[in-house]
Amino acid sequence: MLYSTTPAAEKRRLFRERLATGELLRFPGAFNPLSARLIERKGFEGVYISGAVLAADLGLPDIGLTTLTEVAERGQQIARMTELPAIIDADTGFGEPMNVARTIQTLEDAGLAGTHIEDQVNPKRCGHLDGKAVVDEDTAIKRIRAAADARRDPNFLVMARTDIRAVEGLDAAIDRAKALVDAGADAIFPEAMRDLSEFEAMRAALDVPLLANMTEFGKSDLFSADQLRDVGINIVIWPVSLLRIAMGAAGRALDTLNDEGHLTSKLGEMQHRADLYDLVDYEDYNHFDQDVFNFTIAR
Structure with a gap:
């Protein structure tokens, strides 16, 4: 009643334990607190909170117009209504490295289990649109290093998202991902992979958990959970699906x-x-x- 009974720190600990098993964890995207409870009732392993959904909820396009305050508040409303761990999209971290550090601590305080920070140039674009631009490697590394250093709960998942595949190709995505892991990323979100072979290549190159984004009408084919499990993916998200259906x-x-x-x-x-x-x-x-x-x- 009222809110979940599992403290945020315990959700994070249990999430990290389960993630370490290597199994595939399914995180449908919640568009409000009630949908998060429904995701839990239907037996999924976690809840994803999409930046595109948060922007759309405000009637805005997904181009970096939302603020940290808006994202954290909505994330808290969703996370506190479910016993499941919730991962939230933090775009580029809402500013420079010091802003990224504040973002991490704010999202910790909001009860989230983890977040991902991407390497796009501000203002960002939806990851499956053309015309994206990414920052240089040094800037991307500073964002992730600031995020990893800022967290107070070691179980808070700091994930690095890289959009460089669409700009410079798969080899560049692998190299960028390796650099981001060295900077402190616990997991990698390789955005807009074209096919299963690209996920397989990322898996072969990296030892950390990988996330697959199964968003409709985008650059990636819509692979099944079984297909993603077979190539070693650890988390799959359907970020906007429930909102689109609703x-x-x-x-x-x-x-x-x-x-x-x-x-x-x-x-x-x-x-x-x-x-x-x-x-x-x-x-x-x-x-x-x-x-x-x-x-x-x-x-």
């Missing part, structure tokens, strides 16, 4: 309202009131109220 359904419902004047034909597609009440623990709150407000006012 917005698609909302659009169709509004069309139905325009056409029919009611939503009777859509009832079968809706989450039932009973399921919603179960997801938010309505009954537990009801018992809590009865226990607390057990007095009467004298007349």
